Amino acid sequence: MISSLDRSRIFVLLLxxxxxxxxxxxxxxxxxxxxxxxxxxxxxxxxxISLDLILGYGGMVxxxxxxxxxxxxxxxxxxxxxxxxxxxxxxxxxxxxxxxxAWPAAMLVSAALAFFIGLVSLRTSGVxxxxxxxxxxxxxxxxFVSWRAYGxxxxxxxxxxxxxxGFIDLGNDVVFYYVVFAVLLGVLYLGQRLVKSRxxxxxxxxxxxxxxxRALGFPTYRYKLTAFTLAGAVAGLAGALFAxxxxxxxxxxxxxxxxxxxxxxxxxxxxxxxxxxxxGAVVFMLMEKFLPDYTQHxxxxxxxxxxxxxxxxxxxxxxxxxxxxxxxxxxx
Amino acid sequence: MAEPLVEAPLxxxxxxxxxxxxxxxxxxxxxxxxxxxxxxxxxxxxxxxxTLIAQLSGELRSDAxxxxxxxxxxxxxxxxxxxRRGLARSFQITSVFRAFTALENxxxxxxxxxxHSFRFWKDASRDPALVEPARRMLEQVGLGARAEIAAAExxxxxxRQLEIAMALATGPRMLLLDEPMAGMGRDEAVRMxxxxxxxxxxETILLIEHDMDVVFALADRITVLVYGRAxxxxxxxxxxxxxxxxxxxxxxxxxx
Ligand SMILES: Nc1ncnc2c1ncn2[C@@H]1O[C@H](COP(=O)(O)OP(=O)(O)OP(=O)(O)O)[C@@H](O)[C@H]1O
Ligand SMILES: [Mg+2]
Numbered sequence: 001m002i003s004s005l006d007r008s009r010i011f012v013l014l015l016x017x018x019x020x021x022x023x024x025x026x027x028x029x030x031x032x033x034x035x036x037x038x039x040x041x042x043x044x045x046x047x048x049i050s051l052d053l054i055l056g057y058g059g060m061v062x063x064x065x066x067x068x069x070x071x072x073x074x075x076x077x078x079x080x081x082x083x084x085x086x087x088x089x090x091x092x093x094x095x096x097x098x099x100x101x102a103w104p105a106a107m108l109v110s111a112a113l114a115f116f117i118g119l120v121s122l123r124t125s126g127v128x129x130x131x132x133x134x135x136x137x138x139x140x141x142x143x144f145v146s147w148r149a150y151g152x153x154x155x156x157x158x159x160x161x162x163x164x165x166g167f168i169d170l171g172n173d174v175v176f177y178y179v180v181f182a183v184l185l186g187v188l189y190l191g192q193r194l195v196k197s198r199x200x201x202x203x204x205x206x207x208x209x210x211x212x213x214r215a216l217g218f219p220t221y222r223y224k225l226t227a228f229t230l231a232g233a234v235a236g237l238a239g240a241l242f243a244x245x246x247x248x249x250x251x252x253x254x255x256x257x258x259x260x261x262x263x264x265x266x267x268x269x270x271x272x273x274x275x276x277x278x279x280g281a282v283v284f285m286l287m288e289k290f291l292p293d294y295t296q297h298x299x300x301x302x303x304x305x306x307x308x309x310x311x312x313x314x315x316x317x318x319x320x321x322x323x324x325x326x327x328x329x330x331x332x
Numbered sequence: 333m334a335e336p337l338v339e340a341p342l343x344x345x346x347x348x349x350x351x352x353x354x355x356x357x358x359x360x361x362x363x364x365x366x367x368x369x370x371x372x373x374x375x376x377x378x379x380x381x382x383t384l385i386a387q388l389s390g391e392l393r394s395d396a397x398x399x400x401x402x403x404x405x406x407x408x409x410x411x412x413x414x415x416r417r418g419l420a421r422s423f424q425i426t427s428v429f430r431a432f433t434a435l436e437n438x439x440x441x442x443x444x445x446x447x448h449s450f451r452f453w454k455d456a457s458r459d460p461a462l463v464e465p466a467r468r469m470l471e472q473v474g475l476g477a478r479a480e481i482a483a484a485e486x487x488x489x490x491x492r493q494l495e496i497a498m499a500l501a502t503g504p505r506m507l508l509l510d511e512p513m514a515g516m517g518r519d520e521a522v523r524m525x526x527x528x529x530x531x532x533x534x535e536t537i538l539l540i541e542h543d544m545d546v547v548f549a550l551a552d553r554i555t556v557l558v559y560g561r562a563x564x565x566x567x568x569x570x571x572x573x574x575x576x577x578x579x580x581x582x583x584x585x586x587x588x
Binding site: 193194196197198199200201202204205208209211212213214215216217218219220223226 | 389391410411412413415416420421423427428429430431432436439440441443444445449450451452453454455456457459498502
């Protein structure tokens with residue numbers, strides 16, 4: 001048991017070290033292309049980790065998580081857009097180029113959106129919950145598809161908003177990579193504290209046996225809503241980073257298939273492990289990137305791989321490294 | 333808050349009705365449990381005993397009737413609210429957190445009644461305010477040596493003990509125990525009976541149990557339920573000689 005704990009710890013350290021060294025190695029090797037590629041992966045990893053909090057720990061199968069990612073991205077895009085046009089959002093909210101304002105604003109808006117969606121969705125459970133979160137996310141998606149002021153279907157391209165705190169140049173690939181990496185580490189650390197805290201215990205208890213939780217005296221709805229809101233905020237932060245990286249945003253970021261991708265990353269890497277979704281994001285996005293080079297029909301290959309993982313490693317790639325957990329489904 | 337009158341029942345249900353489609357599972361049932369007593373509810377399978385517990389604990393809404401607990405009307409309160417006021421239940425079908433260790437199960441039950449759980453920073457598994465009393469509670473029910481074992485891996489009888497330990501850990505004013513000995517082996521059942529006897533000194537208990545020896549040994553009062561109706565209520569001695577009960581439930585065929 002101790003050895004497998006150590007094994008997972010070593011694996012995590014190696015992975016994080018590799019990610020920390022990646023820009024240096026890529027630069028030396030003349031493969032700078034990988035820096036942007038992996039930065040994108042890390043951004044989606046942050047979103048996947050936030051989903052793991054509610055999906056893996058809380059047992060809430062939300063098929064609408066991309067809505068929070070998208071909302072965060074649009075907040076940044078809209079603020080920068082108004083700053084460069086020197087206009088105001090809804091006629092009274094001024095834009096900004098400063099990520100230190102835009103990113104927290106994105107988190108706030110995504111948190112508020114998650115709060116309201118959660119308020120309704122968390123009244124249901126099981127399949128209904130999946131369908132309701134999906135329906136809400138599609139509603140948000142269509143709002144942006146039809147919002148002509150911000151490009152509608154075509155999306156919104158913007159310039160600026162890539163100087164952090166007035167002096168950190170996010171236009172520099174390496175610098176921005178390390179900023180994203182730092183955010184990832186922060187999210188992992190805070191996530192780790194949270195899942196081990198009393199609050200985390202309650203969330204896991206709700207996944208295991210919500211009826212029993214209520215009988216014990218927990219008003220479970222409140223705790224689940226809080227977790228859902230927090231996860232939305234972090235997904236919003238990932239969206240903000242994404243918008244800053246791309247200088248372009250379109251509704252496709254919050255298409256429901258994107259929510260599906262995030263779920264796959266979590267399952268692939270290992271639900272309820274925090275680090276698993278990071279692994280899942282890396283594996284998923286690399287496969288998505290490179291499998292098409294081998295075959296056009298890469299999804300035909302990808303599907304069975306996923307099924308095999310779900311069947312034989314129910315806690316995902318990362319779960320292989322962890323001690324088996326009864327009830328939570330061990331490996332093999 | 334002033335203590336309620338000593339004479340007042342701790343729990344009082346009046347005119348409870350619960351229908352499931354055509355079935356009347358609880359049929360105009362009234363019941364009072366005095367502080368400090370063990371009040372047994374007996375009745376054949378399907379009599380509505382579990383349904384009654386579900387109504388009292390708040391899991392099921394009654395179609396009619398009122399429930400008062402500790403001097404307050406709790407009829408419309410949700411489950412967690414009743415639990416917070418000191419009404420704890422155990423489940424006929426074991427309901428624990430299977431992936432958690434025995435210790436974590438009890439610690440979570442303790443946490444439920446230790447202020448709120450919007451605490452995001454400190455490691456709950458190292459919180460002495462939870463872990464130490466949880467250990468003591470496990471010792472008390474005889475699971476001390478099994479603290480670190482996942483609930484799913486405990487033997488059935490041990491899970492039943494854990495079930496009780498969790499209910500106790502909420503620091504209840506009253507326990508609703510739904511067949512605590514269901515599916516237990518003989519030795520385990522004997523131990524559980526002894527344990528319930530020690531609980532009797534400190535707790536008020538509504539006990540549902542099929543084993544008549546246990547019921548008559550432990551109960552101060554017995555209510556007999558048949559088809560959702562209380563056909564009799566009284567001391568064990570009164571119930572033993574009650575003609576209606578003998579006919580309807582204890583079975584006159586026993587005289588052979
Ligand atoms: N959720 C439900 N939906 C429909 N009918 C139900 C439901 N729960 C209980 N019943 C019915 O209500 C009646 C009472 O059931 P209940 O489980 O309360 O009996 P019980 O006295 O606890 O029986 P046992 O001794 O077998 O545990 C039964 O006829 C049962 O089929
Ligand atoms: Mg029953």
